[in-house]
Amino acid sequence: MNFPDERMRSPIILALDVPTAEQAVRLANDSAEVVGGYKVGLELLMGPGPGVIGALSELDLPVFVDAKLHDIPNTVQEAARWLGRWGARWVTAHAAGGSAMLSGAVKGLAEGAGGRRAGILAITVLTSLDESGLAQTGVTLSPGKLTAKRTRLASETDCEGVISSVRELGVVSGVAPDLVTITPGIRPRGADHHDQARVATPGEARAKGASAIVVGRAITTAADPIEAAMQINQEWRAALPAGS
Numbered sequence: 001m002n003f004p005d006e007r008m009r010s011p012i013i014l015a016l017d018v019p020t021a022e023q024a025v026r027l028a029n030d031s032a033e034v035v036g037g038y039k040v041g042l043e044l045l046m047g048p049g050p051g052v053i054g055a056l057s058e059l060d061l062p063v064f065v066d067a068k069l070h071d072i073p074n075t076v077q078e079a080a081r082w083l084g085r086w087g088a089r090w091v092t093a094h095a096a097g098g099s100a101m102l103s104g105a106v107k108g109l110a111e112g113a114g115g116r117r118a119g120i121l122a123i124t125v126l127t128s129l130d131e132s133g134l135a136q137t138g139v140t141l142s143p144g145k146l147t148a149k150r151t152r153l154a155s156e157t158d159c160e161g162v163i164s165s166v167r168e169l170g171v172v173s174g175v176a177p178d179l180v181t182i183t184p185g186i187r188p189r190g191a192d193h194h195d196q197a198r199v200a201t202p203g204e205a206r207a208k209g210a211s212a213i214v215v216g217r218a219i220t221t222a223a224d225p226i227e228a229a230m231q232i233n234q235e236w237r238a239a240l241p242a243g244s
Helices: 021-031 042-046 050-057 073-085 099-113 131-136 144-158 166-174 203-205 225-238
Strands: 014-015 037-040 063-069 088-092 118-122 162-163 178-184 212-215
Touching: 014 021, 021 037, 021 118, 037 050, 037 099, 042 063, 042 073, 050 063, 050 073, 050 178, 063 073, 073 088, 073 099, 088 099, 099 118, 099 144, 118 178, 131 162, 144 162, 144 166, 144 212, 166 203, 203 212, 203 225, 212 225
Parallel strands: 014 037, 014 212, 037 063, 063 088, 088 118, 118 162, 162 178, 178 212
Antiparallel strands: none
């Protein structure tokens, strides 16, 4: 299948949820032949800082910055601009922030990237939240219905794609089939779910039409991280893609 970035040879975006830039770059270097890109999350952004984005970009694989932007439109636009300057290929923003905020994120990232390909990924519903978790926050819609509304918003504001649970990928494709879909909460069969409420296997993600998958602890805490990544790639390849 065609991955969402021409440099990707694997569907895996490796979540570098480690405390130091040195650990992140070492892990990225070690896994460069078996993954398709790298995720920089809040731990790295709030610790070593955004300079790690630039260091990882030098490895010539896409860097997915999971900044989870959610603020007033101008603030989000300026934050996205800075992340674009640092070399982010994708940046996440909460669709819950509304259309003006998402549009600001798209504009800011494009300005920061300076002609380099970069796109906003709108977060629909966190994979740590199920229906009861949403209800605790005052949201009465099901994850599926909420995903549909937020996917439509992402499409209307020119986001490149969405972050969605595998369970809602069918909803996304029904609303905006041209959007890139990147799915977290991926666990190989038999693996610990950790703090995720709605998880899926790599094969299920491909079968439901995911463009790429975010995988962290299933690889980074494995006895042999490279072998773990290779097994996930194999499980992806063995699954029938959506529409086949």
